[in-house]
Amino acid sequence: MEELFEIARQAALNAYAPYSHFRVGAALRAADGTVYTGCNVENRSFGLTICAERSAVVQGISKGRQVFTALAIASLDSEKPVGPCGACRQVVSEFMATDAPVRFGGSDGTYTDTTIGELYPYDSLHDLAQTL
DSSP states (O other), X not given: OHHHHHHHHHHHTTOBOTTTOOOEEEEEEETTSOEEEEEOBOOSSGGGOBOHHHXXXXXXXXXXXXXXXXXXXXXXXXXXXXXXXXXXXXXXXXHBOTXXXXXXXXXXXXXXXXEHHHHSTTOHHHHHHHHX
């Protein structure tokens, strides 16, 4: 997760955040080991902003990957770790197992290690799969 987090930090440098000044990068490892990155891209119509995590998922999907095994998120402009928003939790849960590791961290070097299942504990997609 250390290497993946560093890749996320580098991706955050590419963020387009002229409104919030809150740069975020994500690094997403596919099942084959390939890493896809994303950064937040803001828009003056704030609802059209795309988060780093979803940007990374789109990169991977566009390259033909649909299974991801680990996610790291770096927030350069927050001292403390900031977890993914609800929309991103929903999207990444579509493509990751509940036990997939997630690390998110801030600029002060602290981070939180968790899993998709801990971030999104009542994921109906995975719950339904277990009942079918």
